[in-house]
Amino acid sequence: xxxxxxxxxxxxxxxxxxxxxxxxxxxxxxTLCAGCGHDSITAAIVQACFELSLPPQSVAKLSGIGCSSKxxxxxxxxxxxxxxxxGRMPAIAAxxxxxxxxxxxxxxxxxxxSLSIGLxxxxxxxxxxxxxxxxxxxxxxxxxxxxxxxxxxxxxxxSKKGEKNDHEPIDPVLLALSIGATFVARSFSGDKxxxxxxxKAGLMHRGFALIDILSPCVTFNxxxxxxxxxxxxxxxxxxxxxxxxxxTRGEIKVDYGPGEAVTVDMHDGHQVVLKKLDHDYDPTDRxxxxxxxxxxxxxxxxxxxxxxxxxxxxxxxxxxxxPEQPLNSLPYEMLCPGSDRLGSIIKRYR
Amino acid sequence: MREVNRPVAGVNDFVVKFANVNGTGSASANxxxxxxxxxxxxxxxxxxxxxxxxxxxxxxxxxxxxxxGWSARSGRVDVMVAMNSETYVRDLKEVSPGGYLLHDxxxxxxxxxxxxxxxxxxxxxxxxxxxxxxxxxxxxxMKNIMYAGVMAALFELDLEVMRSLLTESYARKPALVDAxxxxxxxxxxxxxxxxxxxxxxxxxxxxRTAGHFVMDGNTAAALGCLYAGATVxxxxxxxxxxxxxxxxxxxxxxxRVDPETGQRNFLIVQAEDELAAIGAVIGAAWNGARSFTPTxxxxxxxxxxxxxxxxxxxxxxxxxxxxxxxxxxxxxxxxQQCDLLSCAYASHGDTRHVLLFPANPEEAFYLSVQxxxxxxxxxxxxxxxxxxxxxxxxxMVPDLQxxxxxxxxxxxxxxxxxxxxxxKFHRYLDxxxxxxxxxxxxxxxxxxxxxxxxxxxxxxxxxxxDSVEYQEVVDRLVRKxxxxxxxxxxxxxxxxxxxxxxxxxxxxxGAVLEALAVLTRQGIKLDYLRVRGFPxxxxxxxxxxxxxxxxxxxxxxDAQLKSLLTLETAVEKRKLHxxxxxxxxxxTSSFIVEGINRAMSKGEAA
Numbered sequence: 001x002x003x004x005x006x007x008x009x010x011x012x013x014x015x016x017x018x019x020x021x022x023x024x025x026x027x028x029x030x031t032l033c034a035g036c037g038h039d040s041i042t043a044a045i046v047q048a049c050f051e052l053s054l055p056p057q058s059v060a061k062l063s064g065i066g067c068s069s070k071x072x073x074x075x076x077x078x079x080x081x082x083x084x085x086x087g088r089m090p091a092i093a094a095x096x097x098x099x100x101x102x103x104x105x106x107x108x109x110x111x112x113x114s115l116s117i118g119l120x121x122x123x124x125x126x127x128x129x130x131x132x133x134x135x136x137x138x139x140x141x142x143x144x145x146x147x148x149x150x151x152x153x154x155x156x157x158x159s160k161k162g163e164k165n166d167h168e169p170i171d172p173v174l175l176a177l178s179i180g181a182t183f184v185a186r187s188f189s190g191d192k193x194x195x196x197x198x199x200k201a202g203l204m205h206r207g208f209a210l211i212d213i214l215s216p217c218v219t220f221n222x223x224x225x226x227x228x229x230x231x232x233x234x235x236x237x238x239x240x241x242x243x244x245x246x247x248t249r250g251e252i253k254v255d256y257g258p259g260e261a262v263t264v265d266m267h268d269g270h271q272v273v274l275k276k277l278d279h280d281y282d283p284t285d286r287x288x289x290x291x292x293x294x295x296x297x298x299x300x301x302x303x304x305x306x307x308x309x310x311x312x313x314x315x316x317x318x319x320x321x322x323p324e325q326p327l328n329s330l331p332y333e334m335l336c337p338g339s340d341r342l343g344s345i346i347k348r349y350r
Numbered sequence: 351m352r353e354v355n356r357p358v359a360g361v362n363d364f365v366v367k368f369a370n371v372n373g374t375g376s377a378s379a380n381x382x383x384x385x386x387x388x389x390x391x392x393x394x395x396x397x398x399x400x401x402x403x404x405x406x407x408x409x410x411x412x413x414x415x416x417x418x419g420w421s422a423r424s425g426r427v428d429v430m431v432a433m434n435s436e437t438y439v440r441d442l443k444e445v446s447p448g449g450y451l452l453h454d455x456x457x458x459x460x461x462x463x464x465x466x467x468x469x470x471x472x473x474x475x476x477x478x479x480x481x482x483x484x485x486x487x488x489x490x491x492m493k494n495i496m497y498a499g500v501m502a503a504l505f506e507l508d509l510e511v512m513r514s515l516l517t518e519s520y521a522r523k524p525a526l527v528d529a530x531x532x533x534x535x536x537x538x539x540x541x542x543x544x545x546x547x548x549x550x551x552x553x554x555x556x557x558r559t560a561g562h563f564v565m566d567g568n569t570a571a572a573l574g575c576l577y578a579g580a581t582v583x584x585x586x587x588x589x590x591x592x593x594x595x596x597x598x599x600x601x602x603x604x605x606r607v608d609p610e611t612g613q614r615n616f617l618i619v620q621a622e623d624e625l626a627a628i629g630a631v632i633g634a635a636w637n638g639a640r641s642f643t644p645t646x647x648x649x650x651x652x653x654x655x656x657x658x659x660x661x662x663x664x665x666x667x668x669x670x671x672x673x674x675x676x677x678x679x680x681x682x683x684x685x686q687q688c689d690l691l692s693c694a695y696a697s698h699g700d701t702r703h704v705l706l707f708p709a710n711p712e713e714a715f716y717l718s719v720q721x722x723x724x725x726x727x728x729x730x731x732x733x734x735x736x737x738x739x740x741x742x743x744x745x746m747v748p749d750l751q752x753x754x755x756x757x758x759x760x761x762x763x764x765x766x767x768x769x770x771x772x773x774k775f776h777r778y779l780d781x782x783x784x785x786x787x788x789x790x791x792x793x794x795x796x797x798x799x800x801x802x803x804x805x806x807x808x809x810x811x812x813x814x815x816d817s818v819e820y821q822e823v824v825d826r827l828v829r830k831x832x833x834x835x836x837x838x839x840x841x842x843x844x845x846x847x848x849x850x851x852x853x854x855x856x857x858x859x860g861a862v863l864e865a866l867a868v869l870t871r872q873g874i875k876l877d878y879l880r881v882r883g884f885p886x887x888x889x890x891x892x893x894x895x896x897x898x899x900x901x902x903x904x905x906x907x908d909a910q911l912k913s914l915l916t917l918e919t920a921v922e923k924r925k926l927h928x929x930x931x932x933x934x935x936x937x938t939s940s941f942i943v944e945g946i947n948r949a950m951s952k953g954e955a956a
Contacts, residue, residue, distance in 0.1 A: 060792045078796030083803040085655050091629025098582045098617040099639030103793050124622040323613040327581040328638035330615055335579040337605040339752040349563040
């Protein structure tokens with residue numbers, strides 16, 4: 001799980017504004033199965049952090065338990081990581097964020113972790129609008145316990161042993177949309193071009209950014225009859241908008257036709273440019289987004305891309321009116337009222 | 351339990367108990383009476399026995415006037431104020447022989463006349479209210495405040511003190527002061543005109559409450575959190591711990607809000623459940639903030655998995671367990687010390703935790719501060735074991751002292767500059783031999799980055815499934831626990847030379863101290879050890895070894911302290927005799943006296 005990856009730095013590798021190469025954002029060697037979708041996601045995270053020039057120490061990686069949760073060890077080794085307990089990473093994230101609002105929190109979870117044991121915590125992290133990027137590496141199956149259906153498995157999807165799933169799935173995108181998430185996206189581990197800009201936008205989003213990433217399990221859920229196999233997912237993707245995360249510092253180059261692009265300003269001064277592939281789609285309209293995703297689910301399609309973006313809601317810290325300076329670094333003198341005031345506090349109880 | 355060892359009640363030495371219906375405003379009347387006694391300079395104990403309900407169920411409040419300054423219940427009831435017809439029978443039964451019972455005589459209550467050794471006094475409270483006040487709600491509330499006036503006449507309570515207390519409470523609604531005083535005066539005048547006042551048991555002003563104030567332990571613990579510099583609190587509301595976070599928030603709103611910007615130098619997460627609450631505490635502590643959660647037994651049960659993580663990953667965590675009666679939902683508004691074992695060994699696998707046992711609100715304050723220091727020094731969960739009696743009852747507390755030179759002990763944390771200087775950082779390496787490794791806080795530098803996990807890890811912080819590497823870490827945790835034994839607050843030991851002794855903890859203290867005095871009068875000399883921390887220190891071992899007969903007084907059915915002593919010290923089991931009180935009400939001194947008398951007459955444990 002934490003086999004060190006040899007660091008080979010070639011002098012001609014491109015460097016970001018931190019002076020770091022993409023390799024500097026890598027982590028330990030993955031011990032997941034060869035071809036696992038999760039490893040592609042890890043590579044996309046490395047790419048996104050590199051492109052955003054995040055100082056590695058400004059990142060904190062959080063996860064629960066499961067195959068997906070192992071991956072926090074595989075990227076940004078210069079960041080602190082926390083592999084917590086099953087389904088409870090959102091609580092750790094809320095507390096960590098409470099203590100230090102300046103770090104970039106990347107939470108990695110799976111469909112078992114987020115939609116079964118941790119469904120409540122996911123919902124409440126959304127409700128609090130904790131400032132974090134929350135990745136749900138979704139393969140419809142329990143890998144570490146060898147192939148049971150998860151809560152995201154589609155009705156009728158077949159297990160490797162031939163068993164048919166008898167329950168309707170819980171769709172994290174529908175869930176997040178309906179309980180007020182401010183950034184909701186879906187992607188596919190095999191589509192790095194779509195995933196990297198989504199990760200960047202999610203990292204810069206102020207508030208809770210959920211990206212449900214279909215990530216086939218090559219060992220237990222990549223067969224004929226599975227609705228989360230590479231083949232099935234590839235055939236049933238539907239992307240209404242393409243998203244580009246644009247740093248305003250650079251020149252905006254958009255080769256979209258008139259009326260095709262929607263620009264959304266983010267709090268950090270950056271922008272997300274959304275290219276409409278479906279002219280009827282409006283990713284800033286929650287109710288329509290919800291309807292749209294549902295319609296496509298009924299057709300057996302996975303809607304991907306930036307499905308909803310609303311920058312308006314107050315995030316966790318805004319709600320709690322905390323100062324810009326992280327609570328964990330406030331000097332003790334600011335926190336303790338001192339002996340004189342203790343005297344006056346006590347006086348009220350005489 | 352009948353008190354047999356004390357003389358009859360008298361001046362500055364009696365118990366008055368109020369039997370009320372909850373939701374009728376009786377708490378303000380009873381609080382007013384208690385506070386009046388306190389302001390008259392006479393030590394006083396207030397105990398609230400209330401239901402888990404909003405309105406309509408029986409509730410009792412017991413006030414003990416104790417010029418001698420005892421802090422526990424005596425076991426007597428000298429005057430019963432029976433305001434709830436539903437509970438007349440049991441309330442009458444509870445009055446000590448020679449005592450009094452006061453009731454609302456607006457209606458006839460033949461049931462109250464069944465005892466010849468109790469003087470029954472009727473005041474037509476409802477009638478007087480109907481004649482003098484408008485509106486149904488006001489009449490109910492005024493009925494209660496009116497008996498405070500009756501009490502003033504019976505016990506010679508100072509009406510001016512009552513008025514000034516009301517003026518302070520209703521600073522924003524001065525009209526209420528007059529209305530309340532009117533009711534008090536009506537009650538007072540009626541009693542004066544119809545009874546022989548004062549009663550033999552009455553209050554005579556003393557000067558024994560100077561340098562004291564009245565506070566419940568949850569508020570005191572919250573004050574400790576404020577002074578300890580805690581910035582993150584996470585909780586799920588649960589009786590009887592709720593008022594701890596309420597108090598913390600209210601203190602923070604007064605003392606932690608920047609007057610210019612309105613920004614709050616604290617963050618309280620009201621979590622979706624106790625699992626999330628402890629998770630947030632662990633996340634915040636991992637990230638370098640002092641954080642805590644107040645809860646009770648059912649919350650501890652839910653938090654178990656995370657507690658194991660904090661133990662194994664070595665994350666400073668402060669938990670307040672305001673214990674209530676179990677098992678299961680139990681009796682949420684009644685007190686016990688029933689979570690000793692479930693906290694000492696919380697979570698699966700080999701785990702042992704640091705526990706602190708404050709005896710009263712004063713210690714709740716000081717030990718709360720110490721809990722944060724210990725948690726960070728030891729990098730482990732620390733449980734402050736309160737109970738409903740300490741947490742929710744009003745206690746007379748000696749003025750708290752604060753040393754402005756105090757600075758939090760953040761423990762072994764490498765700062766950003768130090769990290770740069772060291773060659774390589776290993777999270778779980780015991781470099782100092784005390785079992786405590788160094789840690790880093792996220793955001794302080796790439797060199798300090800490490801991976802926190804609840805899965806098997808080696809001393810360098812790497813994942814492992816290797817037997818030797820695994821054992822090396824868990825064996826170090828044992829060394830750390832031994833280090834903790836020398837750091838937790840020392841046990842309090844009283845007396846010397848007796849062959850037998852009492853061992854107790856927490857809120858039993860007041861009753862034990864009084865029982866010791868009674869026993870001394872009876873010619874029974876006992877030493878006393880009050881444990882204040884777990885793991886037990888050397889002084890506990892020595893006390894146990896040097897006494898041949900030990901009475902372990904605790905408030906649970908299964909003798910949990912005795913179990914802990916047997917498991918964690920070298921004491922011979924045959925020396926330990928349990929005195930167990932688990933009715934849900936705070937233990938009385940007479941219960942302990944009788945328990946010890948009984949055991950000694952049987953020759954038990956000798």
